[in-house]
Amino acid sequence: GESVGLHLPTLSVQEGDNSIINCAYSNSASDYFIWYKQESGKGPQFIIDIRSNMDKRQGQRVTVLLNKTVKHLSLQIAATQPGDSAVYFCAENKTPGGSYIPTFGRGTSLIVHP
């Protein structure tokens, strides 16, 4: 089974809008979270990560928010561009058994309309 799940399978936005992709995780012991971007036919690529001692981290046009109370993670993309169209996965680096293995959710497909 998947210990990391996503609320929405598809998100459509207009170019220039801000995008928010949400993720729920189930393992309260997880202490490291990563967002990946996967373009069609390619392997996932790292976007941004956050450790459990933080609740917010910013990168270039991206921000990750972590709410440990409700076990929720979000990825915000500012001024979304057509090149941002891809599937986005959140992942946690701990299995329920305690192993440090990247565990992925189903993914959200982001579609950016010009």
Next chain:
Amino acid sequence: SQTIHQWPATLVQPVGSPLSLECTVEGTSNPNLYWYRQAAGRGLQLLFYSVGIGQISSEVPQNLSASRPQDRQFILSSKKLLLSDSGFYLCAWSYGQNTEAFFGQGTRLTVV
């Protein structure tokens, strides 16, 4: 810098034929290595992971096996492919416990 190579990019194999997918990592030593499978519209399902030479852990019992004959080489195999083995196979590596994973470009396997 570190790089990961995975081949072939696409593969069409008949049911009952064997499989061997190879993955190699350059520029690092003693990496954690992973094989994932991705079905259409789904997330990444972990198949195998390895923390060292000869050390393989299986997450999902199935028709596949993995081996790590060298530190930076990870091989996914099957003796007899099933139709259900079709999918997008991804190799990845990471270093340490709480670091990101780096993925290869994937192999699109179609079993016919």
